[in-house]
Every structure is written in C-alpha cells, then in structure tokens.
Amino acid sequence: MRAAARGRDVLFFQQVLNGLTIGCVYALVALGLTLVYGILRIPNFAHGALYTVGAYAAFALIGRLGANFWLALAGAAAVSAGLAVLSERLVFARLRAAPPLHDMIAAIALLLFFEAGVQAVFGAGFFRIAPLFPQILRFAGLTAPAQRILIVGAAFALMAGLHLFLDRTWTGATIVASAQNRTGAALVGIDADRVSMLTFAISGALAAVAAVLFAPIALLSPAMGELVITKAFVIIILGGMGSVAGAIAGGLVIGFAESFGAFYVSTDFKDIIAFGLLTLILSVRPQGLFGRIAR
Template identity: 70%
Template sequence: MDMFLQQVLNGLTLGGIYSLVALGLTLVYGILAIPNFAHGAFYMVGAFASLYLMTSLGLNYWIAMLGAAIVVAVLAMLAERLVFHPLRNASELHPMIAAIGLLLFLEAGAQALWGADFHRMATPYAGIIEFAGVTAPIQRLLIIGAAFGLMLALHLFLKRTVTGATIIAMAQNRDGASLMGIDATRVALLTFGISGVLAAVAATLFAPINLVFPSMGQLVILKAFVITILGGMGSVPGAILGGVIIGLAESFGAFYLSPDYKDIIAFALLVLILSIRPQGIFNREARVS
C-alpha cells in the first residue's frame, strides 16, 4: 500500500504538468482549430526564461515563474499575430507546417543562446515530508498543489467572468460570436496568451525535478496531443482528466513493468481508449467548458 500511494503521488505530479500543457493546447484548438505544435517550444522557452531569471539575475523562484509566464505569453501572442493570423484563411495544413517551423526556430534559438547541454534548475524547496509510509518531496507537493490550483482558477475564469464567457462563445460558434459583437482578434490573442502562461508555469514547476534543454518540449507536446485526443479535442475537462490518466498510467507502468516502457504507455493507452470510444472521453459538446 505504501508503494501504491507513492506511485499515486508520482502520477499526480506528472498528471498535473501534462494537464497544464494540454490545457493550453486545448484552448487554442478549441478557439481556432489550430493544432499548435509550437506549444512544446513555448514550454521549453518558459523553462529557460525561469532558469535565466534565477541564475543570471538572482530572482526568487516565484518571481522568476511570473517573469517567465509574461515572456512566454508575449511570445505566444506574437506567434498568433505574425504566424497564425496571416494564415487564418488558408487550408488546415498551412498552420500546422507553420507551427512546426516555429517549433524548430525556437529550439534553434535556444540552442544558440544556451547551448545544447543539459541544465539543472536548483530546487527551491528541497525538504521531504513522510506521511503514512509515503515519502513526499516538497517540490512534488508544490507541483500538485500549484498545477491543480491553476486549473481550478482557469475553470472559474472561464465560467464566472465575462471574458471567459467570450472564449467559450467563440469556441462554440466562431461566426455566431462574431455576429454578436465579440472581437475574434482579441479573443485569439487572449487565448494564446493564456496558453503561454500555462506552458511557462508547467515548465517552471517541473524544471527543478527534471532537466532543461532545447528539445525538452518535443516529448511533452507529443504527450499533450495524446491527452488532447484522449480527452476529446477542444475539451477542457478532457485535458485535465486525460493528463491525470496518463500521469498515473506512466507512474504505475514504470514501477510495475519497467521504466523503459514509460513513454510508450501513453500512446498504447491512446490506442486502447480510442478503439472503445473514438470521440475521446468527452464528446464535442464538452469543448472548452
């Protein structure tokens, strides 16, 4: 039972990070129907921005996280204006190719600035709490609390604010929302900004127990796409639940099977669930809600 609870803790840690990344991807897809492959690069930039602010400028961990969130939000909004907006009337293939090009461009830029080496961010909270036989590093507890707290805040923002309502309206019917006077350009910029914040926060939370390097976003974005498809394309509840499912599956799979299969489990689970429920856990009506 002790080991079981330990794997639940590890799974929730991974699930929190995966859900945050998948949420940003889901929001953009739900509003603009753009599979933003560059979202993994936003995640990577968030980690490097936090690392730079902490090591070079000596800022506090939380201040560095806030600074990284601002940097990546601005970067994401610039990407929407300069890359995706000009392609709004093009075929679906063009934004996908542009997103992949942006991903490669940002990775090359990070490698030029910081090199191809692996970097380690100092853990701001190195303590360990032991409870009921479970060893819980404070950083992992912080990840779980912050990640799911941010998801709750996003849910309340979408459900309880006028701005959130415009995002939901745009996701449900873009043309109808525009006819009602909702500014599609403003909503698109806001959505990309929120997705950038989610990616930066996820990267900053996970970096102290992981490594920071230019291609770190590639595997994360692949798993985020798996989660997005698994939960239902454009579904916020699906992104959260899918992230938790993948996180727990990887944690238990690595422990009871082999760590070598950890990254394969997500894709195997995707095939299994979609063979039973092709539309994902949540259907199309549950998009961004």
C-alpha cells in the same frame, strides 16, 4: 510480512504522488493546447516550444539575474505568453484563410525555430533549476518531496482559478464561446482578435508555469518539450479537443498510467504507454473517447 505489506503501501503511495505530479504538468500543458485548438482549429505544434522557452527563461532569470523562484516563474510565464501572442499576431492570424495544412506547417516551423533558438542561446547541454523546497515531507510514515506537493498544489490552484475565470467572468465566457463556435461568437459581437490573443497568452503562460514547476524534478534541454507536448496532444484527443475538463481528466489519467506503468511494467517503455493507449482507443473509436459520431 507486515513490514513487506507496509513497504508495498509506501511504494504505492509514491506512485500515486508521482502520477499526480506528472499528471498535473500534463494537464496544465494540455489545457492551453485545448483552448488554443478551440480558437485555431488546428493543433498548435509550437505549444511544446513555449514550455521549453518558459523553463529556460526561468533558468536564465534565476542563474543570471539572481531572481527568486516566484519571480522567475512569473517572468517565464510572461515570456512564453508574449511569444505565444506574437506567433498568433504575426503568423496564425494572417493564415486564417489558408488551408489547415498551411497552419500546421507554420506551427511546426515555429516549433523548430523556438527550439533552435533555445539551443543557440543556451547550448545543447542539460541544466537544472534548484527546487524551491528541497526538503522531504514526512507524514504518517509516508514521505514526499516538498517540490512535488508544490507542483500539485500550484497546478490545482491554477486550474481552479482558470475554471473560475472561464466560468464566472465575461472575458472567460467569450473564450469558451469562441472555442465552441467561432462564427457564432463573431455574430454576437465578440472581438475575435482580442479573444484569440488572450487565449494564446493564457496557453503560453500555463505551459511556462508547468515547465518551471516541473524543472527541478526533470532536466532542462532544448528538446524537453517534445515528449510533453506529444502527450498533451494524446490527452486532448482522448479528452475531446476543446474540452477543458477533458484536458484535466486526461492529463491525470495519462500521468497515473505512466507512473504505475513505469513501476509495474518497465521504465523503458513508460513513454510509449500514452501513445499505445491512444492507438488502442482510436482503433476502436476513431472519434475519440468523447467525440461526436461522424456519420
């Protein structure tokens, strides 16, 4: 009896850790998405492709150039950030006066382009990045893969760093101000172009870091970003578009819901949980969980 209860505890801990890991990945992706939403006022569908490109960039840096994990992580962040800034400069900045429908279509087109580009270079097959710490940690009878601990630790460090940056620095404050009120920010003399580029760069880098951290657990494929980005969208709708805290909280909620759902309900349908939750909540509250009342 006691052994069975003990086994349940261990399994429970496993689910907590799994939920925390995947929740951190979602939160990092959703963070970038929500910041960019503040700038662009449209959902950047291409954001998921930045995640994919980041993972493949790291894969190439490690496999073809023999870079170590940390170097590859930094390189991937740079590549995705660069692509994000390029799409902002070449496409979104020029569509500012166009109807929102056009920005959304352009974002979709970029997504298709990046995905096909990855597939053209690397093929449609699956790849794996070796974990930085392959060992299993044991503590008080509980076991945890070190890579998962790394993901959680790194993600929380990044989130804390981002929070400090947005909260304590002038540049960070301008991003928050622009996200909340673009015209107002322009009135008080914030350089909108610079803020916009910076926000895109941060969003790309965050997506890439999330992808590279998670890559040793998941597999690389050209479509790897699709589910993650769609869930990130769910998260920012639930957490409130443009809200940093909402993105982090929402990411963790969805992460836990999935890990426990997969365990207690069915692995088959774990990917539907997030969308089912969204449908349910929007059916009752069209303005989202934290949205302002429309009428």
